[in-house]
Amino acid sequence: MEIKHLPHDKLNDLFDAIIMSDYTLVGPKEKDGVISYDPIESVDDLPQGIIDHQNPGNYALQKTESSRFFAYTISPFSWKKFLYPPTHSLFKATKNENGISFKVNKDEPKYAFIGVRGCEMTAIAIQDKVFMGGDYIDPSYKKRREQALIVGVECYNTCETCFCDSVGSGPEIPEGSDIVLTEIIEKENHYFLVRSETEKGQNILNQLNLEKADETQSMIKDAQLERVRSQLKRKVKVSGLQSKLKENPNHPRWDEVAERCLACTNCTMVCPTCFCMTVEDINDLDGNTERQRRWDSCFSSEFTYIHGGNTRSSTKAKYRQWLTHKFATWQDQFDSLGCVGCGRCITWCPPGIDITEEVAALSESPDTYHKKESSHG
Ligand code: SF4
Ligand code: SF4
Structure with missing residues (x-):
């Protein structure tokens, strides 16, 4: 796919094109002392210049002078909270004069995930196998997943705790995302390299009038990725x-x-x-029940x-x-x-x-x- 050039002050145009296509934008924002993944409205919600320090049992954010929107490495939350929510209503049973009526919620939100990292895209592909890959398919997960738009953003920093390279999940973003962004700052020049990986992604990019990136910019992107890879200290030896x-x-x-x-x-x-997961029935005093699925461990x-x-x-x-x-x-x-x-x-x-x-x-x-x-x- 052809790589295009997106000036940093046009990032909102990309967000607007996604919102105009009926997606709920979800992305990184600083909340309660961590980088959270939550609904966002514009680039103003992004954690500009904020980096995360992570060590065994430790997490801290630091505000820097950088204008980088995606300087942090990874949120404590993962995208699974949107595709496979911590609490999910399976059905409601309500008592009425004719007996009991059942209602199954089939409306699922249509999300656009902004800032999915390489390891996170691999995790989504793994959960796809769990929830959609066998004989028993989870209808809620399937609908949310199929209608989601995934915008990957390549890592610029790593944390002490990352080890994606040794398990083959990053730092590059594997197949599966719809749009991939690389954020680059060269002196005063702040821009994104952007490419679509699917027709869904291309339809969004077609709404923007983007110029082709030049070859030097692509080389900077490759060098950035190699620098990130070289920063990864932790490893797991998977063989055997x-x-x-x-x-x-x-x-x-x-x-x-x-x-x-x-x-x-x-x-x-x-x-x-x-x-x-586990399944629980929540009963009220009028004899109505809601059956919920919730994360277990x-x-x-x-x-x-x-x-x-x-x-x-x-x-x-x-x-x-x-x-x-x-x-x-x-x-x-x-x-x-x-x-x-x-x-x-x-x-x-x-x-x-x-x-x-x-x-x-x-x-x-x-x-x-x-x-x-x-x-x-
Ligand atoms: S359950 Fe997991 S997070 Fe909690 S102490 Fe054990 S290894 Fe650590
Ligand atoms: S490092 Fe591996 S086991 Fe630990 S949270 Fe990430 S994916 Fe799960």
Whole structure:
């Protein structure tokens, strides 16, 4: 696809074209001390010049002098809150003089997501497989997903917690988005390189009168991406990991991580691919009921409760289930990893448990691991 040049003061024209096509614009904005993904109206809502610092168990924003709109790396929230909302009404049953009437909500919002990163696009593709790839298709997810417009924005900065490159999910934006933007500032020249990846995206860009980008600008874009890639410090060695995890359910590291883990569920709530859910009936005193689906977590004790007991009652079993699913059994189920290296679970884990450190330790054979530990001790 041809790359076009969009001056920074025309970004609002792109937003207006999207709004005129009946989309609800959702994008990054500073809210409650974090970068949130929320409905926005114009570029004035974007977190201009704000960067995020993320470390195990730590998150902080910093205002800089930069005029960059997308200087931050990644929000604690993921786009899954719009495609697969935390609470979702499945149906309402209302008592009336004729008995009970049922109402299923089939109206789903039509979103345009502004600022989707490479790892986040990969996460959306993973959830597509979960909700639309098998015999049982989630109608709400399908409708929201099919009518969504995805505008990717390539990363300019990385956080200490990112490791997208080693799991093959970034920093470049993979196929699947409709429009891709690269924000570039060269001295006084602030602009975007923009390309469409789908007909839906092209229809939006056709409404703008954009000039073709020159070759030098494309080279700057490639160099920017390579710089971002070189900044990624954390890594996961994926090769051979699936069998190592399956073969070592009694690795001593599981006990050690369980001593630190609070089973608080934070990691699963922020994870863009986790999809555990439960179903609840909300009854009122007039005898009406609403059946709701809401996010659950493999760290919650109720989640695995079946008649007579809980199948994973220890924190060790819960953590082992989560990590093994991400890097081993997810591959059996969906033919991909369940982790895109966004680092959210590292930042938002209260004791700062780092999934990349756990994977590295669990990749060692239990015997070698013991010897190393005892030589330290
Ligand atoms: S497991 Fe952690 S790093 Fe991987 S996708 Fe989920 S939140 Fe991101
Ligand atoms: S966020 Fe950390 S402490 Fe909480 S359940 Fe996940 S690994 Fe355990």
